[in-house]
Amino acid sequence: MIAIAGAIGAVGRRQTVTPSSVGITPFIRRSTGFLLLSLFAVLLIALPLARAWIHSPLWALFDSFYRAGALVFGGGHVVLPLLEAEVVPQGWVTASQFLAGYSAAQAVPGPLFTLAAYIGMAAFGWKGALVATIGIFLPSFLLVLGAFPFWHWLRHQPRFQAALAGINAAVVGILLAALYDPIWTKAVNEPADFTFALSAFLLLAVWKWPAWAVVLVSFVGGWLRALFG
Structure with missing residues (x-):
């Protein structure tokens, strides 16, 4: 799929962005x-x-x-x-x-x-x-x-x-x-899983929590859910 997409892009697209002249000497x-x-x-x-x-x-x-x-x-x-x-x-x-x-x-x-x-x-x-x-x-x-x-x-x-x-x-x-x-x-197999996924998405995308904190909160939430049913 990646190769096909690259070929289609090379054949079908005409407008390109001119890169800056700044570069690193090889x-x-x-x-x-x-x-x-x-x-x-x-x-x-x-x-x-x-x-x-x-x-x-x-x-x-x-x-x-x-x-x-x-x-x-x-x-x-x-x-x-x-x-x-x-x-x-x-x-x-x-x-x-x-x-x-x-x-x-x-x-x-x-x-x-x-x-x-x-x-x-x-x-x-x-x-x-x-x-x-x-x-x-x-x-x-x-x-x-x-x-x-x-x-x-x-x-x-x-x-x-x-x-x-x-x-x-x-x-x-x-x-x-x-x-x-x-x-x-x-x-995501049941409504509770969807709730966890949605909450993690909101913490990450809306409230801008760091990824490690979202993972930690999700881990604790999953552990509590397994512990108390």
Whole structure:
């Protein structure tokens, strides 16, 4: 969907915004950037193929989280359904553990990346946490450093700007889809759940509470509800 949206944006959009002339001087050679981008693509293709031959749970974990990290466009929540489809059917964590980790991770910066460490730890201990964290962060390092030598040229290309506009539009739809499934379908099952969700939304969006405080209040509310029925 992201690729299709980018192609539609590049073909269909004509007006673009001229970027400012202020920029950062590249400190990475183009040859090095090309090598990093090539490594990113090779790993994206080779890891799933090697997974069929290397029967190692840590290898499978690294492959799953590398692919998830490679598809983070517009925010980590975009890959939430992909992460769930990768880790829950494998039995690494249960659906309840996944949602619990996702909820707790909202109280800290970079929640989806924190969730990766949590899932790795829950599944395979500290080795799993290390492998999952490296796996989900590595694609962004390769992409950012690899594209950096070409960025000044790319940001002045109208087609590239238009493709990014299309991708941004698609990401909004993907975020809404992730909000519905798995979050809404698995977390909101009765009127009390809806009341909790609405209250948290009002605290965050209207009264401007910090995210960690909203998570803490929701946690206490859920605990009291379970305690007193």
